[in-house]
Amino acid sequence: MASTYKPEQARVPPAVQLPVPPVTKFKIALCQLSATDDKERNIVHARRAIEEAAEKGAQLVLLPEIWNSPYSNDCLPVYAEDIDAGGDASPSTAMLSEAARSLQITIVGGSIPERSGDRLYNTCCVFGKDGKLKAKHRKIHLFDIDIPGKITFVESKTLTAGDNHTIVDTDVGRIGIGICLDIEFQELAMVYAARGAHLLCYPGAFNMTTGPLHWELLQRSRAADNQLYVATCSPARDAGAGYIAWGHSTLVGPFGEVLATTEHEETIIIAEIDYSQIELRRTNLPLQNQRRGDLYQLVDLQRLNS
Numbered sequence: 108m109a110s111t112y113k114p115e116q117a118r119v120p121p122a123v124q125l126p127v128p129p130v131t132k133f134k135i136a137l138c139q140l141s142a143t144d145d146k147e148r149n150i151v152h153a154r155r156a157i158e159e160a161a162e163k164g165a166q167l168v169l170l171p172e173i174w175n176s177p178y179s180n181d182c183l184p185v186y187a188e189d190i191d192a193g194g195d196a197s198p199s200t201a202m203l204s205e206a207a208r209s210l211q212i213t214i215v216g217g218s219i220p221e222r223s224g225d226r227l228y229n230t231c232c233v234f235g236k237d238g239k240l241k242a243k244h245r246k247i248h249l250f251d252i253d254i255p256g257k258i259t260f261v262e263s264k265t266l267t268a269g270d271n272h273t274i275v276d277t278d279v280g281r282i283g284i285g286i287c288l289d290i291e292f293q294e295l296a297m298v299y300a301a302r303g304a305h306l307l308c309y310p311g312a313f314n315m316t317t318g319p320l321h322w323e324l325l326q327r328s329r330a331a332d333n334q335l336y337v338a339t340c341s342p343a344r345d346a347g348a349g350y351i352a353w354g355h356s357t358l359v360g361p362f363g364e365v366l367a368t369t370e371h372e373e374t375i376i377i378a379e380i381d382y383s384q385i386e387l388r389r390t391n392l393p394l395q396n397q398r399r400g401d402l403y404q405l406v407d408l409q410r411l412n413s
């Protein structure tokens with residue numbers, strides 16, 4: 108016998124109705140950039156890549172996790188910037204703001220180490236085409252891993268975890284933000300989907316151990332589970348670095364299909380997003396209506412407590 112449960116009985120009802128995005132089709136750029144120990148060079152380099160992406164028609168540009176610094180516990184405090192103070196205190200975000208305004212694009216600015224008081228965060232800033240900071244996401248799940256003989260990294264040695272999830276309305280739709288390890292937690296992606304996200308953006312530097320196994324799998328899972336777009340952007344691989352990034356920045360569509368990807372070298376991926384595909388897939392396979400909230404429930408505590 109069919110269940111008598113109705114989706115509207117869910118404690119946090121899913122956003123069955125997607126918000127109408129300002130654009131249906133547009134180009135996204137994933138700038139898979141190298142990060143050196145020269146911060147000034149990294150900023151100039153990222154600025155050039157953003158400009159090239161805009162010249163190729165991208166309306167949304169995504170940068171990698173920790174693009175202005177090497178990804179190491181020694182470097183994070185040295186390269187950290189006071190984003191809230193802005194101006195000279197944060198040359199990396201000043202560049203992103205200027206680039207977004209002058210090129211008239213939306214930028215999901217990867218992440219940089221942020222200093223706030225005596226704390227450090229791994230932080231992603233989103234700029235609108237007016238150059239204004241629209242959202243700031245501090246990585247919620249810090250990357251602590253110990254696989255003997257393979258990889259040991261303890262991000263929590265230097266960084267503090269953020270306490271908020273971040274969803275932002277932009278000129279290119281509603282975007283949920285996560286940083287790298289945040290992609291491992293399906294609840295976060297589900298909360299974003301329930302809040303009507305069209306696209307999830309994850310700047311992320313996976314590694315040579317988990318990268319081959321998990322990177323694409325997680326992106327496709329988050330996209331297929333939630334029937335929305337997922338975009339990731341990694342730093343390019345530097346085989347001589349202390350932390351070797353997997354690369355393979357990727358765009359996945361709402362049916363879990365890889366729409367564009369790359370290997371590990373520096374590159375700019377330009378790909379088209381078509382939000383009408385979300386409605387199509389949700390009509391083809393109406394998971395939203397098939398959920399069994401009488402058996403399990405998603406609780407968005409941030410929304411409940413706000």
Ligand SMILES: NC(=O)CCC(=O)C(=O)O
Binds near residue numbers: 250289291312317
């Ligand atoms: N920078 C990160 O959070 C890396 C996460 C990662 O590699 C993973 O396996 O998860």
